[in-house]
Amino acid sequence: MSIVLNYTADNPPGIEQRNVTQSPFSDPLDMDDDDVVEKFLELVEKYEKNKENCTAGTQVNLGEGVIQQYGINRFKLQGMVAVNRANFLTRIWKEAPKELLDSEYFFYTQVRSMVEGDPEIFAAGNCYDNYEFKDYYLFCPYGYRMENGQINVKDLSVEYDFLGNDSEWFYSARLRSKRVELFNYTIGTTQPRYNQSMFAEIQNDSSITMTYDDGHWSLPYFDCGGGNIWMMTFTVPFFGYKNGTFKFKGTSGIDIDLQKVDIDQCPQPEGSTEPNVFQGSDKCKPATTRCEPIPGLGFRRGSYKCVCKDGYYFPDVTAMQRYYNGTEVGNEYTKRKRGEANIYDTAFECLQCATGCDTCEDASPCILTLNWVQRSVVLGVSCLIMLFIPVLVWFTVQYSEIKVLKAASPVLLRIILLGAFFLYSTLIVGYFEASVLTCCLRFWFREIGFSISYGALLLKTWRISVVFRVRSAQRVKISDSNLIKRLLLIVSVFAAYTTARTIAGTPRVIEGKHVTGLKAFQCSSDWWDHSAAIAELLFLLWGISLCIIVRKAPSEFNESRFISWAIYNETLLSLFLNVSMIFLQDPFPTNPDLIYLVIFIHTQLTTTVTLGFLLGSKAYLVYKYRGKAEQQNQHTTMISKGSKYTCSGTKASPAICSSITGVGNSTNYSDKIDDAECESFLEKDIQGEFRRLYTQLEMLKQRNMKIGNRHLQYKLSAMTEAAQKDDLPDSIPTSPNVNGKRVVINLDDFHEATTL
Template sequence: MKKAAALFILLITASAANIALSLHSGANCETKTLSEPRTATGLGFDISFEVNKIVIEISRNNSNFSDISQQILSLHPEITGIILSSSIRLPILSLNIRERLKIFPNRTVETDIFWRTFDTTHNGWAAPFLDCHFLQGVWFYAYVLKSADIGLGLFIPIKLNQCDYGLADIFGGPHQCDEDTTKCIPQYEYGERKGGYRCICREGFFYPGANLSWNGFSGEDVEKGLLDSYRCVPCPPECDICGEGGLCEAKRDLYLRSIILSLQLVCMFITIILALIVFKQRKCKAIASGMWTILETVLLGIFFLHGTVVVHYFEPSVLQCLLERWARELGFIICYGAIILKLYRHLIEFRTRKAHRWVIKDTDLLKYLLIMFMSVFAYMAAYTAISVNFVQENYSLLSKGETLEGVHYESCKPLWWDYVTQVGELAILIFGIHLSYASRNARTQFHERRYLCAAISIELAVSGLFYMARIFILPDLHPNFVLIAHFIRTQFTATITLMLVFVPKFWYQQKQVRSLAQEYSCRIPVDAFKDMNAHGPLTSNNSDADVGEVSLADMNPEDIRAELKRLYVQLEIFKNKTIRLDNPHISKRRGGRKAPHRRFSLQKKGSRERNLYGNKHRIAKKEEETTEAEPSRTPEDSVCSNEGPSAVYNDLPSTYTSESKP
């Protein structure tokens, strides 16, 4: 019983406190209505469209106003209250009070201001009013629509903006900023209290007494008359815009920058399309021979390289400076790292004077590329951590520059990290050229090595010149010209690399309908198919007549069999000549014994002397033994083929036939 009494007393005390607080607040608040209607500004929806939807919903579901009100208030948080009425139902008022829906079917003293506004307005926007009961101290816009059968009223809270002349009556007058030289910036936290704004200089004006911490004239100081002058001074005639102290600041050409941004976005879109084409054509000879996975990574790197200009388009900031460097370094290592690995694979596959052939699979190259990527990622993470630490210690990553014309601008500050990174890029490119030079005698399909070397050489030349210009020339140029320089650099490197890597592949892919003779006519003489040592009527010069002149009906099976045998022999001769054409290390003898002095594998230093002079008793013992030597492996078996030795024919001049012992 005592607990119940204590709880009852506590509830009464809380209710009394709430009532007292409401009375105290109500004493300080007086319901107001402006004299003229005002159109709401800054709405996130079309009020006419939403009203028509609500009218249609009422026509369909005329019997349930509560559900319609709840649906409207939940879909549009900007709307706080709604009145619905019809010719067959009593009107209701729904209010969203502290995220809770309250419905008032009857007119009360607290809701009188809402009903009065609805009754006195026929159609359109009503005069704003102040509520002092449920939503104390909140001003509302009101929009009313009435017809013969349906009535609708929407109530939207006003975000008090002292810079809005339409709401000047709420604050007792407009703001006091000088319209000619300054512009008003609202401060919404002031509410109805006057002075909730700041006056900052317009473009082309500056305040002589400004310092680095000055952010405009305070509205409170302006309203209280504490400032002698709150006007700004025009910039010097030679300046479009100026900053502190009247210093001319660079004006960025929005039209030019938009054109460059559009071109870069087009290049990035083309890169995405090429990636899809490469994936779709990955089984074609031209794409498969170039390792389609590596080609996709090259396109990914080019995409990042184009993204550097997109990042440079925006105004300089700490985030912009960091993102630009990240995009550049990751794109560089992905693109040119993949190209260098392709050159490395060519060098390994075509190296000479090695007893065993190294086979590098695509997965191995991707592993190497992943290691390179993670190394650069760790390097950039360390760079970012140090840069953020500098910013937290009040060091700036931005610097003020000045052009030759005396125009000031803001840009990313060059750091020693940047110089180290640039030297690292050039070193990687030089290593790629070294690999290309080392494999200069290697023949690759579709002349791939030549185009890869050209891409790296162009990147080395253009980037070297650009980095020199960044140190000595670009600091004196206008930011618009600096953006153009970045754009040209990207087009001369990333775009040309894309063309050199992919255009030849698509070009050669369209020319794969050639016959076998046409395909190799540029590498061997035409008469390579002719057997000069063959005998017989079918292998003589007369047999080289046009096939169309000989009818199969005139040939017997023996002639056809002999002709096919001759073709097989010629194909084997052609195969051997083609293999030896660009591989001088391959012996012309097949399966035969090598000369005693020939050593195909490398030997350690001093091994030859030990074999000649070291163990004489072993040499004497070997002279007494008579064993048949095992034929050594041919270079073709150890270096040049994954498929083992080619087929050997006894009637070929380049083969070796062992004589049988009696």
């Protein structure tokens, strides 16, 4: 492509005469690529301002890059007007009568109608080769729009000679016309009218036909003497007919006013292959701004604006138009290149938005600032409570032989404390800003801690329910090791699910909106989390069913009652938390501080309360009876007076009383009362057993009488008489002792279970 600049002595003052043919991306004037385009656009403006001093002709023109961008693609519809007119003129000059062909008014009217029919067309003309119209050396009917909007028609050949090769729009079309054989020919017929009701004979009609591809877009040029504007022309040849052959006669063309055509100085979009000679000639600062074309400014430099990139904002936040005008930026850049005083280096920059803002209008924050004071207080309280876990572990070891702890299985208590540690750890990882790591750790700590802590509680309750439901005198023994094996199975199931979630559905950090409109980030909540919550709830419902079964089971130190309270509490609060999280984790509104506080409250009301139920009461009893325990034998039962969970205060079956732990004799007054109560219970229960035995013997005797077995009948009668006695035999011991040991119910410790 080429840029041709030609100036004569009539050019504006200060601009020397120059005739240069150069690539817009070459550097003959010691300028970089952008400066070549900038220099040319600057000269275009100066030429436009001094057009009254120009020389007639089209010598000043720009390269082909504009042709592709503004001609072939955009103005094809206007180009087709010239194509249609060329085909019309070809037929006119083939067979029209001489009177019509000599009428200049006819041809002036044609070009006027072309301009009138499309406001995008600035001018239209039919320019003839030398001596192709009458005896005129040149003839070119030319219609164009004036500044007042009227259309003026004139013979353009009067002002300048367009036959030279500097009139590229005419010269190129004449060259293309020499290849007549390459054009299309159409063959048809015509049925002229003979009279009002008949046609004349059909006549053959054939002619050479132009298409849009046969036309030519000229280099953009300054049309001095024509429209006196910067324009580009589309021309297509039309032909005369002589001696049975077609020959070039002239051109049909339209002109586009480049002052009404917007140039694009901004960089080309990524992937665009459309040529643009002006691309990248803007002077926006790419670090913080980007170039956007401004439509409607026409063929002039600075037809763009520098707007702030995403993540930056305009410094003057009160401005109505928050961008830098391209003309102003370009002028300051020109001053800088000339060494004049300018503000280009210190201005035209945008300021960076606050952290996390994709877009912004000022320096206001876009991300919700976490309340670190509140979160630190919550974390401090949680860590302070966690410090009691090692103390409680030491407590279970130090006093493991004391009855109140030994009956509750110290090993299981330590396992529950381990699970509580993991549950408290969720508050530690939740303290920090949400990330994939913290989201994964929080899910792991919650599920593993829950499975360990509440799995141990439910297994303890399950052991009590198994013993309580046994209705015979057989021995039932479920040791701590058996429970630990089952607990490992439960924890393994939870761990497997957590592993699958971490691999297949890794938690994500999602962005939400606070009520203030600020961004807030939190861990995602999807069907993996919902499934885990449902599994926890079903697990707790199983625990509730066990609690209902053992609600009347005898137990030392109210152990089963405290476990039931803990399970009920966790079920209700977990259900409430899961429902509340549906609203708290919704994209609107989102408050990470509120969510963190809710999790803290839930942990304290469940885990802390559970530890208080299980270990708080035991610590109280150990402290209360510590002096007595030191004086007595370590196997002395430390039990509250009047407890309804002893063998003496319940209607338990003999099987339950048989699953006991033998303890040493006691001289304590309360033990004597318990002995009497247990003796009364055993006597009544033995009488009941004899009544049932009597009933069974009667039924057996009646059956044998029918069979006729007399010997067996005598034996059964003797046994029946013995069972009918109201008083117990003297040989039955009246004391509820077995092997010299007092009988006491203990359903939580089965290490030394015996049978009566």
